[in-house]
Each structure stands twice: as C-alpha cells, then as structure tokens.
Amino acid sequence: MMMRLCAILLAVVTATSLTAETVKLAVTTSFENSGLADVLLPHIERDTGLAVQLLVVGTGQAIRLGQAGDVDAIFVHARAAEEAFVADGFGTHRREIMYNDFVLVGPQNDPAAIATATTASEAFQAIAQAKAPFVSRGDESGTHKAEQSQWQSAGLEPAQFSAWYREVGAGMGASLNTAAGLDAYILADRASWLNFGNQANLALLFSGDPALFNQYAYLPVSADLHPHVNASGAERLENWLTSNAARELIDGYRIAGEALFVFNATP
Amino acid sequence: MFDIVEGLRAAFWLVVTGDSDLIAISLRSLQVSLSALVIACCMAIPFGTFLAVYRFRHRRLLIAFINALMGLPPVVVGLIVYILLSRSGPFGVLGLLFTPTAMIIAQVIIITPLIASITHQAMRELWAEYHDLLISLNTSKWQRVKTLMWDGRRNLLTAALAGFGRAIGEVGAIMIVGGNIDNATRVLTTAIALETGKGDFALALGLGFVLIGIAVLVNLAIHWISRTERGRRW
Amino acid sequence: MVVEMFPLHLRDVSVRRHGKTILGPVTHQIGGSGLTVVMGPNGSGKTTLLRAIHGVERLSTGQINWAIPAAQARDLQAYVFQQPIMLRRSVADNLRYPLMLAKRPTGEIDDLVTQWLARIALSDAKSMQATRLSGGERQKLALARALISDPAVLFLDEPCANLDGRATKEIETLLTQTLDRGTRIMMATHDIGQARRLATDVLFMLGGVVHETGVAPDIFATPQTAALQAFLRGDIVE
Numbered sequence: 023m024m025m026r027l028c029a030i031l032l033a034v035v036t037a038t039s040l041t042a043e044t045v046k047l048a049v050t051t052s053f054e055n056s057g058l059a060d061v062l063l064p065h066i067e068r069d070t071g072l073a074v075q076l077l078v079v080g081t082g083q084a085i086r087l088g089q090a091g092d093v094d095a096i097f098v099h100a101r102a103a104e105e106a107f108v109a110d111g112f113g114t115h116r117r118e119i120m121y122n123d124f125v126l127v128g129p130q131n132d133p134a135a136i137a138t139a140t141t142a143s144e145a146f147q148a149i150a151q152a153k154a155p156f157v158s159r160g161d162e163s164g165t166h167k168a169e170q171s172q173w174q175s176a177g178l179e180p181a182q183f184s185a186w187y188r189e190v191g192a193g194m195g196a197s198l199n200t201a202a203g204l205d206a207y208i209l210a211d212r213a214s215w216l217n218f219g220n221q222a223n224l225a226l227l228f229s230g231d232p233a234l235f236n237q238y239a240y241l242p243v244s245a246d247l248h249p250h251v252n253a254s255g256a257e258r259l260e261n262w263l264t265s266n267a268a269r270e271l272i273d274g275y276r277i278a279g280e281a282l283f284v285f286n287a288t289p
Numbered sequence: 290m291f292d293i294v295e296g297l298r299a300a301f302w303l304v305v306t307g308d309s310d311l312i313a314i315s316l317r318s319l320q321v322s323l324s325a326l327v328i329a330c331c332m333a334i335p336f337g338t339f340l341a342v343y344r345f346r347h348r349r350l351l352i353a354f355i356n357a358l359m360g361l362p363p364v365v366v367g368l369i370v371y372i373l374l375s376r377s378g379p380f381g382v383l384g385l386l387f388t389p390t391a392m393i394i395a396q397v398i399i400i401t402p403l404i405a406s407i408t409h410q411a412m413r414e415l416w417a418e419y420h421d422l423l424i425s426l427n428t429s430k431w432q433r434v435k436t437l438m439w440d441g442r443r444n445l446l447t448a449a450l451a452g453f454g455r456a457i458g459e460v461g462a463i464m465i466v467g468g469n470i471d472n473a474t475r476v477l478t479t480a481i482a483l484e485t486g487k488g489d490f491a492l493a494l495g496l497g498f499v500l501i502g503i504a505v506l507v508n509l510a511i512h513w514i515s516r517t518e519r520g521r522r523w
Numbered sequence: 524m525v526v527e528m529f530p531l532h533l534r535d536v537s538v539r540r541h542g543k544t545i546l547g548p549v550t551h552q553i554g555g556s557g558l559t560v561v562m563g564p565n566g567s568g569k570t571t572l573l574r575a576i577h578g579v580e581r582l583s584t585g586q587i588n589w590a591i592p593a594a595q596a597r598d599l600q601a602y603v604f605q606q607p608i609m610l611r612r613s614v615a616d617n618l619r620y621p622l623m624l625a626k627r628p629t630g631e632i633d634d635l636v637t638q639w640l641a642r643i644a645l646s647d648a649k650s651m652q653a654t655r656l657s658g659g660e661r662q663k664l665a666l667a668r669a670l671i672s673d674p675a676v677l678f679l680d681e682p683c684a685n686l687d688g689r690a691t692k693e694i695e696t697l698l699t700q701t702l703d704r705g706t707r708i709m710m711a712t713h714d715i716g717q718a719r720r721l722a723t724d725v726l727f728m729l730g731g732v733v734h735e736t737g738v739a740p741d742i743f744a745t746p747q748t749a750a751l752q753a754f755l756r757g758d759i760v761e
Binding site for chain 2: 051055077090092193198202
C-alpha cells in the first residue's frame with residue numbers, strides 16, 4: 023500500500039515547468055481589475071519575448087517590494103510616493119505611461135445629490151454634509167491617496183469624520199464589494215468600476231472634473247542598489263510601454279464602448 | 290442563493306469544457322499541496338512518534354508548544370517566510386520568492402505541527418497499549434517507532450489527510466510568498482480570492498466547487514489505495 | 524543454555540509505588556530447572572516479582588543478578604502477561620513478530636509460524652485480526668508468540684485466569700510439553716488445583732515477601748506455615 027502511495031506522490035512532486043525570460047512587475051489592484059493587463063501581456067511577450075510576471079498588490083506593498091529588490095520594476099499611480107522612491111535611490115527614474123480618471127460611485131437614489139455637483143470638491147462636500155455612508159480604501163494606495171487629497175481640496179479633514187466614513191483597508195475590488203453591500207459612496211478608478219462584476223445597487227454618479235485624473239507611471243528598480251534585478255528586461259519593457267504598439271492598444275481599450283485610458287508617454 | 294446556483298453552473302462548464310487555465314491552476318494547487326504534504330509527513334510523523342516513545346526533560350513543554358503551533362495564523366507564517374526569502378532578507382540569494390517552492394515552504398511550516406500533533410496523540414495511545422509487550426520483547430527504540438508507525442497507520446493517514454486539507458484550502462500565506470502570478474504561482478485558492486475581489490462571484494464559487502471536488506477525490510483515492518473503510522465490520 | 528543463566532540471585536529487592544512497598548524485601552536464589560509456581564492471595568506481590576525478575580519493573584532497592592550479563596539474559600526470556608497484549612495485526616503476523624525482530628531468515632520464519640499455528644489450533648484463523656480473537660484464543664496466541672523464539676525462561680502471569688476448562692487444558696498441555704523440552708518456567712497463579720498439577724516447586728508469597736518455599740508434592744502434602752496451610756485449605760488469607 024505504502025509503495026503505491028509513494029510512487030504516485032513522487033510523480034506529482036517532480037512535475038517541472040519551463041520559463042522564458044521573465045520580468046517581475048509589481049502593479050496595483052486597480053490596474054489589474056481594469057482588465058488592460060490581460061490585453062497587453064500577450065502582445066508584450068510576442069513583441070519582446072518577455073514573460074511579464076505581474077504581482078498584483080496595493081501601491082504601498084508594490085513600493086515595499088521595489089525597495090526590497092524583490093521585483094524588477096513597479097507600475098503605480100501615486101506621484102508623491104513615486105518621486106520619493108526615486109529620490110531615495112530605490113528607482114532609477116519615473117516614466118509616465120498613461121492616465122485614466124477616478125469616478126464617484128454611489129447608491130442609485132443618490133441621497134447626497136452629488137450627480138448635480140459641478141466640481142469634485144462640491145461632490146465631496148455634499149457627501150460630508152449629508153453624512154452619507156462612504157467607503158474608503160484606507161490602504162495607502164494610489165486611489166486612497168487621491169481620495170485623501172480630494173477631501174483636503176474640499177477643505178475637509180477625514181480624521182475628523184464620524185461613523186459614516188468607513189475605512190476598509192482593502193484593494194479596489196474588495197472595497198467595491200463592501201460599498202455594494204453597504205449601499206455606500208466610493209471613489210474608484212473608472213476602469214475598475216466598469217469591469218466590476220457585482221455592481222448591485224450602485225451607479226456612476228459623478229465624473230469628468232480634471233482634478234480626478236489619475237496618472238500611471240513606470241519605475242524600474244535601481245540595479246545599483248540591487249544588482250540581481252533584470253535591468254535590461256525592465257528597460258525593454260519600458261521601451262515597449264512607450265511605443266506606438268502600446269499607444270494603440272491602450273487608447274483602443276474599451277469596456278462597453280467606453281474608452282478608459284489615455285496614453286501620454288513622451289519619448 | 291442565485292449566486293450559488295450560478296457557481297455550480299460555472300463549475301460544471303469549467304470542468305466539462307476542460308478549460309485549460311482551470312487545469313493548469315488545479316494541477317499547480319495539487320503540486321504545491323501534495324509536495325508540502327509529503328515533506329511535512331516525512332518530518333512530522335517520525336517526530337510525533339519519537340515524542341510519544343522517548344522520555345526526556347521538558348517533553349511536556351515541547352508537546353504543549355507543538356499543539357499551540359497548530360494555531361499559527363497562516364498569513365503570519367506567509368509574512369515571516371516573505372521576510373526571510375526577500376532579496377533584502379537572509380535567504381534572498383536563493384531567489385525562491387514568488388515561486389511554487391516558496392509556497393511549498395510556507396505550507397510545510399503551517400501543516401507540520403498539525404500532523405505532528407495528531408500523530409503524537411495517536412501514537413501515545415498505541416504506545417500505552419503496546420508498552421509492556423515491546424519492552425518485554427527487548428525491542429530497540431527504532432524498532433518500537435517502526436512497529437507503532439505501521440500498526441497505527443490508519444491514524445497516521447487521518448493525520449496526513451488533515452494536513453492536506455489545511456494545505457489545499459490555504460490562501461493567506463501562499464498569496465504573500467507566491468504573489469498569485471498568472472501562469473506561475475496562481476492556484477485555486479488565490480484565483481478564488483482574485484475573482485472575488487473582481488466581484489465575479491459566480492466564477493469564484495465555481496472555482497470553489499472545483500476545489501472541494503478535488504479535495505474529495507484526493508481523499509477517496511487515498512482511501513482506495515490504502516484499502517481502508519472496507520469490510521463489513523468496523 | 525538454561526543451566527548457564529542460573530542460579531538467579533535476588534538481593535534485598537524491593538519495589539515501592541506511591542509510598543507503599545508492594546514487593547520486598549526479597550532475598551532469594553532461584554535454580555535452573557522445572558516449573559516454579561509463584562502462589563499467593565491477590566495483592567501478595569506475585570505479578571510484581573515476576574515483572575521484576577524479567578526486567579519490566581523498576582527496582583527501588585536491591586539487585587537481581589543472572590549468572591550471565593543482563594543484556595544477554597534479556598534476549599533469552601519471554602513473558603505472557605495477565606491480559607494478553609495483541610498487536611493490531613493478523614494472527615500469523617503476531618507470531619511472526621518476535622522472529623522478525625531477531626532477523627531470522629524468511630523461510631525459517633514461515634515454517635515456525637505454520638508449525639505453531641497448528642500446535643495452538645489456530646491455522647484457520649491465521650489471517651484474522653488478532654484483536655478479534657476470544658479470550659482463550661488470545662491467551663494461546665500470546666503463549667505461542669512467547670515460545671516461538673525458543674526462550675530459555677518463560678514467565679506467565681495467571682495464564683488461565685479467565686478461561687474455560689477446555690482452554691485451560693490446552694494451555695496446560697502446551698506448558699507441559701514446553702517443560703519437557705527443557706524450558707525453565709515461572710508461573711504466577713492463585714488456582715491451587717493448577718498449581719498442584721503443574722508445579723515442580725512452589726514460592727508462596729504473602730504481603731510482598733516470600734513466606735514459604737518448597738518442592739512439590741511435599742509442600743502441598745505438608746505445608747509448614749499456618750498461612751500456607753490456610754491458603755491451601757481455601758481460606759481467605761490476609
């Protein structure tokens with residue numbers, strides 16, 4: 023009995039896998055949830071021969087992975103944190119690739135009446151005044167930091183909000199799930215919202231203010247600090263991401279007929 | 290309720306159409322968890338048996354400690370293994386992070402105390418039963434361990450299956466040390482977490498039912514191979 | 524071989540448990556032939572004495588010395604416990620076990636197992652789980668398992684305590700055959716009839732010490748001490 027068991031287990035354990043040249047890229051949950059990654063990766067592999075391994079984590083964790091040298095490059099949307107990353111020597115430089123925008127999503131009956139607001143600040147003020155339930159990412163991600171700066175531009179201090187303001191400390195999808203379950207307002211990136219499968223009673227209520235634009239940037243990890251990173255691979259990936267092939271794919275990406283991202287890389 | 294029906298339907302379609310992604314991540318789940326099981330059993334079963342048979346100082350303390358380790362939160366184990374395997378960490382040079390090997394390491398750490406604890410309890414009772422006879426027959430310590438392990442093999446199988454169950458359903462640790470990378474370290478549980486996060490509950494549930502099905506099949510297969518649960522009398 | 528191991532010397536042996544002395548002090552010399560019956564009322568220390576001599580009971584004081592080194596002596600003994608301990612295996616595998624421990628060749632093992640299965644009339648049950656045997660069958664199996672490696676000394680603790688007449692007869696027959704082959708036997712029993720049938724000599728225990736010794740059949744005909752006289756009469760002896 024034992025011998026048969028051992029033979030079968032041995033066969034399973036020794037299964038092997040092949041690898042192409044890989045580049046490890048830490049990206050944010052918002053980028054993965056938009057679905058754009060699934061479009062780009064096969065093209066990247068075909069055009070450059072690189073197998074890009076995506077680690078989908080929050081912005082905070084992506085930056086930690088970059089600092090530790092556990093990935094070859096990071097792709098995030100939190101400008102202040104990115105500039106600090108380069109200034110402190112963890113990354114070689116910051117290259118803007120594309121932007122999308124944030125939208126305010128909330129219950130269809132819109133208790134805070136933000137659909138009629140003309141600016142983002144007005145919308146946020148309306149929510150605070152109505153003390154309508156609001157779900158915040160609360161995880162130091164790019165989306166979270168954008169949300170914080172919106173409250174501040176509106177002259178409000180999140181630390182002083184009462185129980186209507188819920189910090190969940192989770193990724194984009196998980197936070198949207200919570201908002202759907204609570205019938206609450208939430209700031210999300212447009213792409214994640216459109217691709218989200220559990221919209222329940224929520225609807226897109228406010229968007230379009232340029233203050234809500236969301237810039238994505240690519241930062242290679244410093245090979246001076248971490249000699250083992252695949253610096254040449256990271257460079258070839260960067261070249262592809264700023265090429266015309268990328269421009270076409272990114273500008274052409276649509277969900278339900280809507281364009282999501284705008285390519286704005288400069289050569 | 291509707292979601293559950295949708296989930297069952299999704300599971301059915303995934304299996305019937307032989308979805309290649311599903312097959313790949315299922316095989317990877319089995320590879321990681323079965324490897325972890327084999328390695329953990331090789332350490333935990335002899336260790337648990339020796340613990341039942343040997344007498345030494347602080348033995349009770351060690352037993353209590355191992356029982357306590359069963360309550361190790363998997364995600365904490367994952368975090369510690371990540372810190373150890375990170376490039377900035379002591380074992381970074383091995384380049385094991387974000388590979389199935391790292392996942393196997395984390396799962397071995399999680400399930401070894403469980404298997405050792407159940408083994409120890411079963412072997413202890415059997416040792417109490419055999420004690421006088423084995424001493425009278427002048428057996429060496431190693432002969433005693435072998436005899437106990439063989440005669441207690443049904444309980445050891447239970448211990449192993451408990452360990453397997455814990456491993457195949459684990460998600461916190463392997464998410465951190467594996468990274469849930471598509472085509473590299475994505476397994477059933479991390480895929481379920483991903484789809485749940487995307488709000489695609491039907492697909493997540495479908496994968497969940499597939500996972501349950503695989504776990505049941507593995508259990509049945511092992512019972513069939515070891516010819517237990519047969520015979521008219523229990 | 525039997526002669527070399529003996530005489531067995533017990534010097535000032537005692538066993539204490541939870542503060543009570545359950546055996547001892549015992550100073551005695553035991554010779555190398557025949558069947559010694561260790562007799563006495565319950566709680567008189569018979570089991571403890573046998574276990575101490577065999578080496579499965581730790582002594583609180585004193586020494587037990589065989590005529591050969593202790594390590595050698597251990598290999599030449601076998602013990603049948605009051606409640607026979609069955610390995611959770613088949614009947615045949617139980618018999619095989621001591622021979623496998625001794626690393627005997629497979630052909631030899633198979634032959635011996637077949638022989639002994641026949642001697643204890645369990646050939647038909649050889650693949651049955653030993654734990655499913657009846658009381659009498661277990662006792663026979665335990666005895667066969669003890670004898671299969673041909674020990675120089677055999678210890679038995681109340682071997683027929685819970686058996687019916689037929690099973691008792693089978694076991695006593697086996698014991699007589701074993702005795703005839705030259706194996707030294709030491710047996711504890713409170714069954715006076717059995718003692719009369721089997722004993723070559725008697726050790727009468729009372730209160731943890733050796734109260735009287737003697738050779739059969741003399742000791743049964745003319746017991747010296749009042750306690751033994753009372754015991755043989757069937758009275759309750761404390």
